Amino acid sequence: MVQLSIIVLAYNHQDFIGKNLDGIFMQDFQGEIELIICNDASTDDTDSVIRQKIAEAPANFNVKYFSHPQNIGATPNFYFALKQATGKYLAFCEGDDYWTDPEKLSVQTSFLDQNPNCALTFHQVTNVSPHPEYDGKIFAPVEDREYSAEEIYRHWTIHTASVVMRRDVLESEAFKKTLQDPKLLYFDTILFLAASTTGKLYGISRTMSAYRRHEQGISFGFNLNKDLVHNILDQTIGNYHRGKIKSIADWQIFTRSRIGYQSALKNRDFTTAFKFIIWILKKYKILRIYLMKKWQQK
Structure with missing residues (x-):
């Protein structure tokens, strides 16, 4: 089995996807990595940037690139990507976000190796935004400790790009019964709650990724x-x-x-x-x- 699968969802991310993949390819990780990139029929130059970048992928990366001929939507694209993953562990980084620490994956997978009762790890994330009220601020303070499902749901503590979790979560009853509707918004939160039914959720205070907050983001603004x-x-x-x-x-x-x-x-x-x-x-x-x-x- 592949040790780690990374899922990247992209849609009209021509200005961001290059930095996203640079942050992934710089990872100091010993082992085979399965990189799954799902481009949801972008109408800009996202496809060409992705193809150029994956030609530079390190030797330990097995890249699976899917470019959908028609837009299927964010949540169905996520479901599709999950079905492609074969790794023991899963990591996520949407196309406009990026990782900032080359030890991110090794830190989190090592923790999961040493703590078999832990289903998911996450870490602190910094905001990057053209809006001063967000830029440079912490997405949510994270301490080095276990978090309850109620706590992460109430406060939206976990950012997607910070997660490394066990693939076994996808076999849980919670995952199979709650991640069904293709119209679900913020599909990551419901996945993290499914993880809480199979093991512990553990936070890491180290800041290792960046969340881009901008008008095109799915969670930005009032609608x-x-x-x-x-x-x-x-x-x-x-x-x-x-x-x-x-x-x-x-x-x-x-x-x-x-x-x-x-x-x-x-x-x-x-x-x-x-x-x-x-x-x-x-x-x-x-x-x-x-x-x-x-x-x-x-």
């Missing part, structure tokens, strides 16, 4: 339609994991929907406002608690 899809993700997570995670999911759905309803109403987008009302009514227990608190504050 009401995206928020509606985000509700589907949280509903899926809550329905499967139950307990504290369901409580967090319900509050997040209600809060997001309340804010989305008010924003849509302000913009006189009554169709979208009605969609948010449906979500609010689905969380009628949370609505009752919210209205009671509002009444007590008067």
